[in-house]
Amino acid sequence: xxxxxxxxxxxxxxxxxxxxxxxxPNMSYRTGPYAxxxxxxxxxxxxYFTLLxxxxxxxxxxxxxxxxxxxxxxxxxxxxxxxxxxxxxxxVLNPLSTGIxxxxxxxxxxxxxxxxxPGYGRTSAKDGSVFEWVFNAPANYWDGASVAVxxxxxQEGGDLSGKKIALVYHNSAxxxxxxxxxxxxxxxxxxxxxxxxxxAPGQEQxxxxxxxxxxxxxxxxxxxxxxxxxxxxxxxxxIRFPMDKFIGIWWSGSENDVRAAGAGADGYKALTFHGVGRxxxxxxxxxxxxxxxxxxxxxxxxxxSVLYSRGAYAALVIAEAIAKAQELAGTPEITPAQMRxxxxxxEITAERMAELGLPDFGAPIALSCQNHGGDxxxxxxxxxxxxxSWSLITDFIEPxxxxxxxxxxxxxxxxxxxxxxxxxxx
Amino acid sequence: MIYREAGDFKTSYRDDSQTFPxxxxxxxxxxxxxxxxxIIPFVINDYWANAVLVPFLIYAIAAMGLNILTGYAGQVSxxxxxxxxxxxxxxxxxxxxFPDVSIAIHVLLAGLITAAVGVLFGLPSLRIKGFxxxxxxxxAQFFLVWLFNKVPWFYNYxxxxxxTAPTRTVFDQAVTGPAASAPAKYLVCLVFxxxxxxxxxxxxxxxxxxxxxxxxxxxxxxxxxxVNPLRAKLSAFAVSSFFVGIAGALLxxxxxxxxxxxxxxGINKSFLVLFMIIIGGLGSIFGSFAGAAFLVLLPVLLxxxxxxxxxxxTDLAAHIELMIVGALIVTFLIVEPHGLARLWRLAKDKxxxxxxPH
Numbered sequence: 001x002x003x004x005x006x007x008x009x010x011x012x013x014x015x016x017x018x019x020x021x022x023x024x025p026n027m028s029y030r031t032g033p034y035a036x037x038x039x040x041x042x043x044x045x046x047x048y049f050t051l052l053x054x055x056x057x058x059x060x061x062x063x064x065x066x067x068x069x070x071x072x073x074x075x076x077x078x079x080x081x082x083x084x085x086x087x088x089x090x091x092v093l094n095p096l097s098t099g100i101x102x103x104x105x106x107x108x109x110x111x112x113x114x115x116x117x118p119g120y121g122r123t124s125a126k127d128g129s130v131f132e133w134v135f136n137a138p139a140n141y142w143d144g145a146s147v148a149v150x151x152x153x154x155q156e157g158g159d160l161s162g163k164k165i166a167l168v169y170h171n172s173a174x175x176x177x178x179x180x181x182x183x184x185x186x187x188x189x190x191x192x193x194x195x196x197x198x199x200a201p202g203q204e205q206x207x208x209x210x211x212x213x214x215x216x217x218x219x220x221x222x223x224x225x226x227x228x229x230x231x232x233x234x235x236x237x238x239i240r241f242p243m244d245k246f247i248g249i250w251w252s253g254s255e256n257d258v259r260a261a262g263a264g265a266d267g268y269k270a271l272t273f274h275g276v277g278r279x280x281x282x283x284x285x286x287x288x289x290x291x292x293x294x295x296x297x298x299x300x301x302x303x304x305s306v307l308y309s310r311g312a313y314a315a316l317v318i319a320e321a322i323a324k325a326q327e328l329a330g331t332p333e334i335t336p337a338q339m340r341x342x343x344x345x346x347e348i349t350a351e352r353m354a355e356l357g358l359p360d361f362g363a364p365i366a367l368s369c370q371n372h373g374g375d376x377x378x379x380x381x382x383x384x385x386x387x388x389s390w391s392l393i394t395d396f397i398e399p400x401x402x403x404x405x406x407x408x409x410x411x412x413x414x415x416x417x418x419x420x421x422x423x424x425x426x
Numbered sequence: 427m428i429y430r431e432a433g434d435f436k437t438s439y440r441d442d443s444q445t446f447p448x449x450x451x452x453x454x455x456x457x458x459x460x461x462x463x464x465i466i467p468f469v470i471n472d473y474w475a476n477a478v479l480v481p482f483l484i485y486a487i488a489a490m491g492l493n494i495l496t497g498y499a500g501q502v503s504x505x506x507x508x509x510x511x512x513x514x515x516x517x518x519x520x521x522x523x524f525p526d527v528s529i530a531i532h533v534l535l536a537g538l539i540t541a542a543v544g545v546l547f548g549l550p551s552l553r554i555k556g557f558x559x560x561x562x563x564x565x566a567q568f569f570l571v572w573l574f575n576k577v578p579w580f581y582n583y584x585x586x587x588x589x590t591a592p593t594r595t596v597f598d599q600a601v602t603g604p605a606a607s608a609p610a611k612y613l614v615c616l617v618f619x620x621x622x623x624x625x626x627x628x629x630x631x632x633x634x635x636x637x638x639x640x641x642x643x644x645x646x647x648x649x650x651x652x653v654n655p656l657r658a659k660l661s662a663f664a665v666s667s668f669f670v671g672i673a674g675a676l677l678x679x680x681x682x683x684x685x686x687x688x689x690x691x692g693i694n695k696s697f698l699v700l701f702m703i704i705i706g707g708l709g710s711i712f713g714s715f716a717g718a719a720f721l722v723l724l725p726v727l728l729x730x731x732x733x734x735x736x737x738x739x740t741d742l743a744a745h746i747e748l749m750i751v752g753a754l755i756v757t758f759l760i761v762e763p764h765g766l767a768r769l770w771r772l773a774k775d776k777x778x779x780x781x782x783p784h
Contacts, residue, residue: 076681172587
């Protein structure tokens, strides 16, 4: 026991990196029930920073270090990762888990480390006047729910009264997030909402799909992750649910999720807040500096997949925020507090995206002290099983701010009251 | 030669029946207590508290609780995760309803609430035994997790169903919430672990523990010699659930800070604690600590060695870590089916004869 502790102490001392570099940890999960989704995301995240280091010599002349920590999507391992990463003085954390995000929000607020949770985490963190250290641009769960309903409205010619929409969700903080929004939306548009929770990890959902078969909802919206995606899509194929009426959130729309169901999954729709595929100039650089140089993260076989693109996109937004922070601070060696200022002044225009080699990849992002969540634009992609690829079928759709803004206000005010915070940004 | 009874004369019955009759054991015990209370709080940092010692102490409490039920009273339980959830949600409701009361009192009350729930789910043990009882407690596990997911009152109607521990204090020192310092968290867990270990040790040495062991060894014989099975079994469920409830309350409030019932208190947690007592040793307080150390500290140590020192990829390290821990569990169970506590006892027996074994 004492020997164990002594060995632990020595290993911890060895693990400290050089201080001068920019530290952007990669809290990944390459093992466990969510590994199939965690691996491409982690690879994309790491590869983008490798590209910056190899091509541009880092950001502002500072190399970016991406220490990886395995969370296995488990909150206890998440705590361990947070504590061990914190000793390395990170600029920003991206845990890719809503459960870990909820756990980290009070801690990072206390310790002053920005948390970037694109497309996941606590929705009301969009309100920067309460959540000083949390950023969730470009879109969040409630935006997703609203965009999905808007897409359905479009399909139905603008009238949803008397329609039935079922929500199949991961029975966790993540899956429960959109319920409030969908309830409000169902009141506004007059559709009937059925809630069908699936317990984690989601391998068993026969009864939920039996219920769908019996109730015959007009549309199914899904908030799932990991193995639950594949099982749900397979079950939907089994009961012959029309695939073009089955819409997943962006976490339910990767190649891994649909491939298992084969041709039956053709036409399945999912939201996304960025482009897919390798058809962007950025991939030429990635090929030259990263893949051909043998520096790709992981097995190097994920390039261009949906979640790889998302990981790279998260890295891109972080890199832009670092550059902004360096510009504001006037020094390349920035602190986490300066990093927050960089995020709050972040502006990524369509021209800038084209300059970065990703034209028409993501919607423009402009953040401020109040707005930590961007505009929440998302588009719909559809799976083509024959070609084995996703194609974008709509332009960016704007969420229903009339419904969402009061909800965000309400939830962040509740958090502020609970945590005893006063609003900033005045 | 050094470790021996010879020359250590006892002049009273009290001395003779003390917990550590051998002088070296006693000194070791005092030395560990002195280090744990006197030195560690002054040198501990956040990593050591949050990633190593706090989870170790909390799981040791949970393992002691399950050991009382399964190791001493012989009632197999797979409901530990569910009972930990009762403790966690009880402490959450208490700390949000009565914010000015010391968190230590809330944790104790949460333990008592869990004890009551434990007795309720222990009732079937009067009729069924062995595997069938395991299935009945498994039902408790699933029912309790479902309940805390289903009824919004338990999580104060929060949108996501997450419970988050606000800042609460003991003697004006923040123990829960983000402002809590490492020594405060560690000391609160240590005091609970120490007090509960002392309680467990003395309960199991006394008449109640003897009744539990009589029931475990042969319930009909125990009944014939005058042990009331109703009282013995239900008291085992109550005391065990009290321990497990406190562990759940501390796990949520002090260690995790935020929890979601399905993820933090699922069936995996029940198995984890069960493995702890099987590896540590059934019917042993030391075994509860050893088992918790094995399953909490070893993965952290392996992770730091493989990733931190050797620089392996994290996924490879995580898989190897599972294989090493798994292989060690199998090896231990083959070499010593009675767990680490038995190994420890054998080592001590050998030490007594060293260096002149017969």
